Every structure is written in structure tokens, then in C-alpha cells.
Amino acid sequence: MIRSRLLVVDDDAESCEAVAEVLRAEGYMVATSQGGHAALMLVREHAFDVVVSDIRMPDLDGVALLRELRETDPEPSVILMTAFGTVEAALEAIKQGAYDYVGKPLRLEELLLTVRRALEQRRLLRENQQFRAALQERYQIPNIVGVSSRMIDIFKLVARVAPARSTVLITGESGTGKEVVARALHFNSPRAVAPFVTIDCVSLSEGVLESELFGHVRGAFTGAVGARRGLFEAASGGTVFLDEVGGISPNTQARLLRVLEQQEVRPVGSNEAVRVDVRLVAATNKDLEGQVKTGHFREDLFYRLNVVRVHLPPLRERREDIPALALHFLRKYAEANDKAISGFAPESMSRLEAYPWPGNVRELENAIERGVAVSAHPILLPDDLPAHIVMSTPAGPNGAVAPDSLPLLSLGEVARHQIVRVLTVTGGNKKRAAEILGVDRKTLYRLIDRYRIASARPPAEP
Ligand SMILES: Nc1ncnc2c1ncn2[C@@H]1O[C@H](COP(=O)(O)OP(=O)(O)OP(=O)(O)O)[C@@H](O)[C@H]1O
Numbered sequence: 001m002i003r004s005r006l007l008v009v010d011d012d013a014e015s016c017e018a019v020a021e022v023l024r025a026e027g028y029m030v031a032t033s034q035g036g037h038a039a040l041m042l043v044r045e046h047a048f049d050v051v052v053s054d055i056r057m058p059d060l061d062g063v064a065l066l067r068e069l070r071e072t073d074p075e076p077s078v079i080l081m082t083a084f085g086t087v088e089a090a091l092e093a094i095k096q097g098a099y100d101y102v103g104k105p106l107r108l109e110e111l112l113l114t115v116r117r118a119l120e121q122r123r124l125l126r127e128n129q130q131f132r133a134a135l136q137e138r139y140q141i142p143n144i145v146g147v148s149s150r151m152i153d154i155f156k157l158v159a160r161v162a163p164a165r166s167t168v169l170i171t172g173e174s175g176t177g178k179e180v181v182a183r184a185l186h187f188n189s190p191r192a193v194a195p196f197v198t199i200d201c202v203s204l205s206e207g208v209l210e211s212e213l214f215g216h217v218r219g220a221f222t223g224a225v226g227a228r229r230g231l232f233e234a235a236s237g238g239t240v241f242l243d244e245v246g247g248i249s250p251n252t253q254a255r256l257l258r259v260l261e262q263q264e265v266r267p268v269g270s271n272e273a274v275r276v277d278v279r280l281v282a283a284t285n286k287d288l289e290g291q292v293k294t295g296h297f298r299e300d301l302f303y304r305l306n307v308v309r310v311h312l313p314p315l316r317e318r319r320e321d322i323p324a325l326a327l328h329f330l331r332k333y334a335e336a337n338d339k340a341i342s343g344f345a346p347e348s349m350s351r352l353e354a355y356p357w358p359g360n361v362r363e364l365e366n367a368i369e370r371g372v373a374v375s376a377h378p379i380l381l382p383d384d385l386p387a388h389i390v391m392s393t394p395a396g397p398n399g400a401v402a403p404d405s406l407p408l409l410s411l412g413e414v415a416r417h418q419i420v421r422v423l424t425v426t427g428g429n430k431k432r433a434a435e436i437l438g439v440d441r442k443t444l445y446r447l448i449d450r451y452r453i454a455s456a457r458p459p460a461e462p
């Protein structure tokens, strides 16, 4: 076991030594420094996990020291000791990235607990970093994150069909990632150099939709003062993404069918057809087969669209993806907001894993975006998450997911789920994962093999 290295900084030699003694008695390696400048020199030469510093020092005070420390690499966690009257400075310091503060005169238990928490947090951050590195290596479809077997099958399918011209129908509940997949199809195809044009079929009235899609000639209708090229023409060589395709009117359905059958569009008000070379990707969260049965959607158009089907399962059916997605969004919004938040408290993660996510990935993304915005800590705490998510999901012991929130799974699926989860938490460390799972490493490798976990990687090319 590697001993954690601590540095105690206080201009008062006696109290500096007293604090150091207490920490040494806990088994930490502890150095001391009387004053901020000396501390900075030490930190630049030796790596420390945690710096415990007085806030009021004549040469370089605790807050200024903190600012300097944030530039060092590796960056230690900072705990400030504040006497009466400096609490405000301490709060300011937390905003600037201090881990926490403890009041003076020191209470032993409080100090030890805070140090322990800081070390635990560092361990988590380290694991998350390893985990991210592993993720990036594994998945080559940028912006789509997933580790579940169902998502891996989707990655493979996307990689296989992206380069083709075949029409793809993407189905799935709202927020499951249909648009993300549509973009992946475009950007992983030779069409990536040409436009990707999205059109939301339900937001436009029938007339506007038709002229948007197919264009119109001058005077085709009142207000059509000039001719206009439609999106199909504008997207020539590229991809047209028809979102919410279940919402288009019978008339537009007929026109669309013609485009697909003849590879040409006729602008509204024109008799002349224009050849177009586009790939069509359509998406719907409706039951399109059902709409065909009830006569609301043309069967022939359905078959034209449904050449390749990509179905995105709801997030609650692929809970293994939650930690990976959560980390992806955390990193995205931390970077966008310039915040140094690099992980989740274990409790927060178990809440996220247990919640049913009716709004799917979009809801998860929103929850984390908000969490990052409100958080004042280097890791996301349960308090940073929307109350209804935290409340609806009482976490079990060790952050286990409440049993009745899990779908009914076979033993094999449960085993796979648990292995992926432990590998995620250990940052891919097989030795630790095997210890946690209570099997030897050889057995773990066999299981990884059997459940296709190691080969969890979409092909680079079809
Ligand atoms: N696998 C994923 N990896 C990373 N981000 C994802 C993934 N799936 C979805 N997202 C993100 O979640 C949000 C919702 O995804 P998207 O817009 O693709 O959903 P949708 O299925 O089109 O939803 P709707 O039916 O409501 O239009 C987006 O911000 C998207 O970037």
C-alpha cells in the first residue's frame, strides 16, 4: 500500500508540528513548512497528495498559496485551516478550488475525516481518468458513448451501414440518441464532406415543409416571389435527416416516396424534375408499424425508409451505459463552464444508476449539465443533482441499485452487468476488479471473453 503524502503549512512552528504529529500517527507521510513560499518550493520538488495550510500567513497566505498550487502538476488537494474571522476567506478559497476547510482551534476528528475524504476523492479522480482513457481507446465513433452490449451492437451496425447509401430508419423513445446516430451515419461515410441537413417534419406546416424539402418556383404560391432550392438539392452529395418522420402528411408522404424511388425532386409549382443524390436517414419515436396498420402512414414509404433499422433501447434497459454517459457529460460541461469537476461521489453515481430516466440520455445530460453549473465541489455530490432524481432512488448498501428498479435479467446478464460495472469503477484495473468480484484474474479474463466485454469495440471499418 502506498502511503499518502501530506504537507502541513503554518507560520507558527509549534502548531505546525502538532498537526503533523497527529497526521503521522495516522500513518501518513507528513512534511512541514513554515510559510507559503517555503511550501511552494517543497511542492515543486515533491509530489504531495494533500496540503493542509493555515489561511493567515505573513508571506504568502493560504488563498494565494492555493492559487499557485493549482498551477503545479500533480496538483495536490488543499485543506485550509481557518481561525475565527477568516471563514469568508475560506469560502472564497473553496470557490477557487480548495477541497475544504477546517476551523481553528482544530478538532482532531474533523481534520482526520477531511483528510481522509480528500484522499478518497483523489482516488476516485484517478480512476475516472483511467476510465476515460480506456473509453476513448475503445470507441471510435466520436460523440457516441456506450458500453452495454446493445450499444456495442449498434456501433457495429452503424460502422457497417454508414458508408452505404441505403436509407436508415432510426427508432427509439425521445432522448435515446436518434439524432446522434443519424450524424454518426453521415460523418462516418464518404458523404461527410457534403452537407448534413436536418429537417424537423412536425414543426412545419405541410406547405412550408414541402417547399423546404423540394424547393419551389417563382410564383408557385402567394409570397413565392423568387425561386428557391429545396433542402434535397442543397444537400446534394450529402445526407438528409428527416426527424419525426411519423408526422408528415399523406401528400408529403407521396412526394417523398417519389424522391426515394426516382432519385429526383420536383420543386413545388414546377413540372421539371431535378436529379438529386442524397442519402435519407429518418427517425421517429412513434410506432411507425402501428401507424401503417391504422392507415396513417403509407406502407410503401415505410418499406422504403425501413431498409436498415437502428433501434435505440431506452436508457433504463441499458443501465451499464449510465456511468460512462455521466462521465462523458460531466467532462463536456466541466470544460464548457471552465470548472474543475472531475468525477462523481460514489453516492451520486449510485443514484444515477438507479433512476429510471424516462427522458433517457437527454434527461441524464440535462441533469449533469445543471449539476455542473450549480456544483461548488471538485466532485459532483448528490446535492448537486435534481432533487427528484435523488429522492426517487434510495440507494441500497454500497450504492447498490434497488433490486426492483432493475429489469428482470438472466443470471448471465446480471453477471455481465456487474463485471462491466466493477471494471468501470476500477478504471479497467483487472486485478482490483477480480478482487472485488471474488474470482481470480484468470477467471475474470475468461468471463470478459465469454460476455464479449474485452471485444467491446466497434470495428474501425465495416
Ligand atoms: N450514446 C450517446 N452518447 C453521447 N451522447 C448522447 C448519446 N445518446 C444521446 N446523447 C445526447 O443526448 C441528447 C439527446 O439525444 P438526441 O437528440 O439524439 O435524441 P433523440 O432520440 O433524437 O430524441 P428526440 O426523439 O426527443 O428528438 C443529445 O444532446 C445527445 O447529444
Ligand SMILES: [Mg+2]
Pocket: 178, 179, 243
Ligand atoms: Mg431527435
